[in-house]
Amino acid sequence: MKRCIDDKYLRNDGIYQTVDNGSMAELKVIDLSKEHIPQALDISKAEFGIDYLFENDFLAYIGKDDIFCKVALLDDTVVGFCMCRVFGPEKVDEELKLPESKERDMMLSFRRIGLLDAITLRSDMQGHGYGTILAKESYDEMLAHGVDCVCAMAWKSIRGTTNAKRLLENLGMRSSIEIQGYWNLMVDSPEGHHCPHCDPPCKCYGVLYHKEIRE
């Protein structure tokens, strides 16, 4: 056993041994491939809304270097995914869409940024610690890309809940600027984002989380 995250043991073959519904189960975190897309897409539509990610968005992550998508497989079924993007300061505006602010200036000051872009677990698989494993594996891969900052735009609902708050804090990230209506900027729907929590246009917030990585 190399590593242990709560009650999940990472075996030497890279598989986490875990208990699901009282029986032993195996959790694997691997790179997305084509056959995972239908299940990942169903999870995305339920958790992020019907207009947030499409098949082509997932396809774009396959076989690339600076963008990658990891899937969590529980006994070979997709139970979650995490998309990450690594880029330089020239892409900060395109990728993060931050308003003029000290936070935007700060992000522009980094040399290489790793963005934990979208992470979600199937609803019946949330709260089992699988998101933590998926996020940690993705975070480690971003570090391997030589980033000096890891960040995320976390979804804070109109009701005030940020589901990923603890997950991101556990990785050492801290929150700063909150932008209301942020998710409308990230979709092509002219009426605004079809958010699972509010009618279009979405009134939820995007909250910047970041952590500076020092060598």
Ligand SMILES: CC(C)(COP(=O)(O)OP(=O)(O)OC[C@H]1O[C@@H](n2cnc3c(N)ncnc32)[C@H](O)[C@@H]1OP(=O)(O)O)[C@@H](O)C(=O)NCCC(=O)NCCS
């Ligand atoms: C956010 C999410 C990815 C976390 O994954 P998860 O497997 O459920 O999280 P874990 O079981 O590993 O728990 C990690 C921490 O987050 C907390 N947490 C999990 N789900 C939470 C939720 N819905 N609201 C608030 N906190 C939550 C856990 O209590 C834990 O905190 P702790 O370390 O202080 O005990 C998952 O709940 C999810 O997919 N939510 C819906 C989509 C979403 O909001 N994605 C994030 C977009 S930025």
